[in-house]
Amino acid sequence: MTDPGVRDMTYMEQVVHWLRQRLDRDPPLAAPRQLNEVLRVLAIWRSRLIADAYVRQHGAKIMQGPFAGMDYVTTATEGALTPRLIGTYESELHPHIAAFAAQGLDCVIDVGCAEGYYAVGLARLMPDVTVYAYDIQAKARAACAELAAKNGVSERVIIGEEFTPDGFEAFKDRRCLVLVDIEGAEDDLLRPDLSPSLAHMPLIVETHDVYRRGVLERLVERFSPTHDILRLDPQAKTLPLPDFLKGAGHLDQLLAVWEFRIQATPWLVMTPKG
Structure with missing residues (x-):
């Protein structure tokens, strides 16, 4: 999802573009490994939507745990936000x-x-x-x-x-x-x-x-x-x-x-x- 032609798309548009490419293959999504990859990409997309909803509700502030109250980021450089x-x-x-x-x-x-x-x-x-x-x-x-x-x-x-x-x-x-x-x-x-x-x-x-x-x-x-x-x-x-x-x-x-x-x-x- 980092091809030069899709860099200006929103993240959701990139996910849809990536998924459509795989659905257009012949045969499409034929192996369990491919289906697992699709599931992971869609799960990451959904997780990012949940993070956006959290920030709208609470701001980018950590809710609990040892770092409760820390002002945080809205985009993680690595892993799940x-x-x-x-x-x-x-x-x-x-x-x-x-x-x-x-x-x-x-x-x-x-x-x-x-x-x-x-x-x-x-x-x-x-x-x-x-x-x-x-x-x-x-x-x-x-x-x-x-x-x-x-x-x-x-x-x-x-x-x-x-x-x-x-x-x-x-x-x-x-x-x-x-x-x-x-x-x-x-x-x-x-x-x-x-x-x-x-x-x-x-x-x-x-x-x-x-x-x-x-x-x-x-x-x-x-x-x-x-x-x-x-x-x-x-x-x-x-x-x-x-x-x-x-x-x-x-x-x-x-x-x-x-x-x-x-x-x-x-x-x-x-x-x-x-």
């Missing part, structure tokens, strides 16, 4: 974020920060913490900087482009939480052999076997000698929905909290031993 606005996004991590926030940290390293959901949210949640936010996409870095300014934490959100496997050594004397969500490249980044300081840092890592087969097992093997490791799998969402969705159809309620995952991407919450 609606669950971030509602506050259900990655709710499996909420108690662990609260526990780490209570430990007297002085910095956070957020690699794969996108538009700054965690970078800015954690800066608001922990007023004494400096967040070092990294993303290789220029659009994401610009959006993160804008979000930090909107929430009055620009001086404590330091934005960078690339973070290297030995980069943790610059933080070896800091009380630092590490967050990583980089679509499989966690396999290359998290190397205790190159950054021994990782042995003393708590980490929250989203693993992506969907892109890098076996990465979860390799990270567990690398960090088991130094960390207690808890695996978290995505669960059904149980936090309240906005009032305007409480009377909506069940499909819209499900799509409101859907996080666009192609398949399960378990998190590893890793706490240094002792």
Whole structure:
């Protein structure tokens, strides 16, 4: 849906154009994989409509969760917007974020920060913490900087482009939480052999076997000698929905909290031993 001829269309027009092209094929939509692709595209379209409805009702402000009250964006640079606005996004991590926030940290390293959901949210949640936010996409870095300014934490959100496997050594004397969500490249980044300081840092890592087969097992093997490791799998969402969705159809309620995952991407919450 990014062909030059359709760039000036609205998003809905792009979806219709994309779908019509597939329906015109001979035979049209013949394989289950093709039908799954169509279902995903239509679900994303519907999710975006729900996000627009949320913004009309509540503005771009996060409703609940650890980042409740944060002024947010109306367009996500990566992934689903609606669950971030509602506050259900990655709710499996909420108690662990609260526990780490209570430990007297002085910095956070957020690699794969996108538009700054965690970078800015954690800066608001922990007023004494400096967040070092990294993303290789220029659009994401610009959006993160804008979000930090909107929430009055620009001086404590330091934005960078690339973070290297030995980069943790610059933080070896800091009380630092590490967050990583980089679509499989966690396999290359998290190397205790190159950054021994990782042995003393708590980490929250989203693993992506969907892109890098076996990465979860390799990270567990690398960090088991130094960390207690808890695996978290995505669960059904149980936090309240906005009032305007409480009377909506069940499909819209499900799509409101859907996080666009192609398949399960378990998190590893890793706490240094002792």
